[in-house]
Amino acid sequence: MIERLFGSKLRARLLGWLMTHPQERYFVRQLTAILHEDSTNVSRELARLASMGLLTCRQEGRQKYYQANRRCSVFEEMRGLAVKTIGLGDVLRAALEPIAGRIRVAFLFGSFAKRQDTADSDVDLLAVGEVGSAEMAKALRPARAKLSREINVTVYPPREFSAKAKAGHHFITQVLKGDRIYLVGSDDALKRLAG
Amino acid sequence: MPLKDLLAEGRLRSHKTSIQEVADLLRVVDRDLADAGILRLSADRRFATAYNAALQLATIALHATGYRCAGAAHHWATFHVLSEIMGTQAQARADYLESCRTKRNMTDYDRAGAISNQEVDEILAEARAFRNDLLRWLTRHHPVLLSKENR
Numbered sequence: 001m002i003e004r005l006f007g008s009k010l011r012a013r014l015l016g017w018l019m020t021h022p023q024e025r026y027f028v029r030q031l032t033a034i035l036h037e038d039s040t041n042v043s044r045e046l047a048r049l050a051s052m053g054l055l056t057c058r059q060e061g062r063q064k065y066y067q068a069n070r071r072c073s074v075f076e077e078m079r080g081l082a083v084k085t086i087g088l089g090d091v092l093r094a095a096l097e098p099i100a101g102r103i104r105v106a107f108l109f110g111s112f113a114k115r116q117d118t119a120d121s122d123v124d125l126l127a128v129g130e131v132g133s134a135e136m137a138k139a140l141r142p143a144r145a146k147l148s149r150e151i152n153v154t155v156y157p158p159r160e161f162s163a164k165a166k167a168g169h170h171f172i173t174q175v176l177k178g179d180r181i182y183l184v185g186s187d188d189a190l191k192r193l194a195g
Numbered sequence: 196m197p198l199k200d201l202l203a204e205g206r207l208r209s210h211k212t213s214i215q216e217v218a219d220l221l222r223v224v225d226r227d228l229a230d231a232g233i234l235r236l237s238a239d240r241r242f243a244t245a246y247n248a249a250l251q252l253a254t255i256a257l258h259a260t261g262y263r264c265a266g267a268a269h270h271w272a273t274f275h276v277l278s279e280i281m282g283t284q285a286q287a288r289a290d291y292l293e294s295c296r297t298k299r300n301m302t303d304y305d306r307a308g309a310i311s312n313q314e315v316d317e318i319l320a321e322a323r324a325f326r327n328d329l330l331r332w333l334t335r336h337h338p339v340l341l342s343k344e345n346r
Contacts, residue, residue, distance in 0.1 A: 122297065133314050134321065137294035138287060150297045156311045171308030 005081075010037055011045050016086020018055060018068045019079045025058070025067035054078060088112060088123065088147060093183045095143035096127075099136075103129035104158055104193060105185030113179040122150040125183070126175060128161045128193055158193055165194040198276045202262070206272050210263035217333070218342045220255050224248045224326060231319050238310040239302045242318055246299045249292050249322040252329050256280050259337045270296050281332055291321060 003012040013035050018026070028046065032039040046066045050057040056069045069075060089108065096106060107113070110124030127136060133155045144151050156164070165172050176194060180187075201207045227248035231241045253273045257263065260280045264272050274296065277289040295318055302310055333341050 122301070133294065133298075133317050134287070134291040137291045140294070141290050151294070152297050152301050152309075153294060154298070154309050154311060155314060157313050160311055160313060169308060171306065 008045065010035075010041055011049065012086055013037070014042065014045055014049065015054065015078065016082045018049075018066065019075075019082035020087030020090050022068040022070060022075075022079065025065040027063045027065055031066075089181050089183060091143050091146055092123070092125065092140070092151075095140050096183055099129075099131055099139050100184050102131050103127050103184045105129070105189045106183040107185075107190070108181040108183065109175050109178055113181045122152050123147070124152050124154075126154045126156070127184070128156045128158055128190075129184075130157065131155060162193055162195055196275065198262070198279050201272055201276065206264065206266060206268065207257075207262045207276070208265045209261060210258055211261070212258035212340065214340055214342050216258065217255055217340045218345065220251050220258075221345055224251045224255075224322075227251070228319070228322060228326070231315070231322070237307075238312055238315045239307060241315045242295075242310040243299050243303055245315065245318040245322045246292075246295050249295070249318065249325055250274075252322070252325045253277050253292065256329060256332065259333060259340055281328075288321070288325065 003009045006012045006015065014031065017031065017034065026034075028039055028043045031037075031046070032042050035042070046055065046057070049055045050066060053072050054069055054074075055066045058065045058067075068079070072078070092108070096103065100106075106125065106127035106129070108123060108125055111121045112123055125140075133153060136153050136155055140151055140153065161172065165176065172194075176190070180190075198207065227244045230236070231245035231248065233241070236244075250270060250273060254264075256277065257273055257280060262276075271293070274289050274293045277292070278284075278286040298310065298314070330341075330345060334346070338346075
C-alpha cells in the first residue's frame with residue numbers, strides 16, 4: 001500500500017526504515033547494506049526525501065548523514081504509516097524478542113510478505129518453536145495495539161512442522177512456496193526444519 | 196474500551212438471563228468440548244468447536260452480569276469485557292481467546308489447514324479450565340443462576 005502511495009518501492013523502504021529508527025542517522029552505504037539496494041538509487045532517493053523536508057541531511061567530513069526529520073510537520077503521521085506498513089516487521093520482532101530464544105523460525109507470509117497488503121489486511125505470522133499460542137498472544141499484545149491490525153498466528157512445535165512439511169501438508173507447502181519476511185531465524189533454519 | 200462505552204455505543208444491551216438460559220448454554224459448551232475432543236475430525240474443526248465452547252462460556256459471564264451483545268463484532272466485544280466482568284486475572288485468558296478469534300475467522304472463512312495439533316490441544320485445555328473457573332465464579336457471584344445439575 002505505502003509503496004503505491006509514495007510511488008516508489010525504494011522510497012517507501014527508505015522511509016519505512018528511517019521513520020521507524022528516527023533516533024539514528026545513516027550514511028548511504030549503511031542503508032545500502034541494510035536494505036540490499038543499489039547505492040546510486042539510494043543516494044538519489046535520500047536527496048529527494050531531504051529536499052521534501054522529510055529527512056535531514058548533514059555533511060560531516062566526507063560523509064552525508066540522513067535522519068528522519070522530527071521537525072517536519074507530518075513526521076508523526078509519516079512515522080505511523082511506516083510502522084503500520086514497512087516498519088511492521090520491526091514492531092513484531094521487538095514483541096517476539098523476549099521469547100525469541102525458544103523460536104526456531106518465525107516469519108510473515110500472505111499479503112504482507114507478498115507486498116499486497118491493504119489497509120484492512122491481517123498480519124499472517126507463522127512460528128515454529130517451543131512456545132504456546134497463549135504465550136504468543138501475550139507477547140504480541142502490544143504489537144497488536146501499536147499496529148491496529150489483526151495478527152493471525154500459527155504456532156507449530158518443530159516436530160509437528162517437520163512431519164507435516166515432509167508429508168506435503170497443503171497449508172505448509174503453500175507457505176513454503178510463497179514469499180516470507182523473517183522475524184526470527186532465516187531461510188536456512190526453515191529449510192532444515194522442513195527437511 | 197470499558198463496558199460502559201460499549202453500552203453507550205449500542206454494542207452491548209441490558210439483558211436478564213435465567214437458570215434455563217445458563218443451563219442451555221452450558222449444554223452447548225459441553226457438547227462442543229466433547230466434539231472438539233474427537234481425534235478423527237480435522238484440527239481446524241476441532242479448534243473452531245473448542246473456540247465456540249470458550250465463546251459460550253464468556254457469553255454466560257456477560258449474561259450473568261446483565262448484558263448481551265448487539266450488532267456486529269459480538270465475539271470481539273464478548274472477550275473484550277471479560278476481564279472487566281471476571282476480574283483482571285482473566286486478562287490473559289481474554290487476550291488468548293481474542294487471538295483465537297482471528298484464527299477461527301481465518302480457518303472458517305479463508306484458509307484450511309492452518310491450525311496445528313498443538314493449537315487444538317491448547318485451546319481445548321483452556322476451554323476446559325475456563326468451564327471450571329466460570330462455574331466457581333457463578334457459584335460465588337450468581338449462585339441463583341446455577342441449576343441443580345451445575346452446582
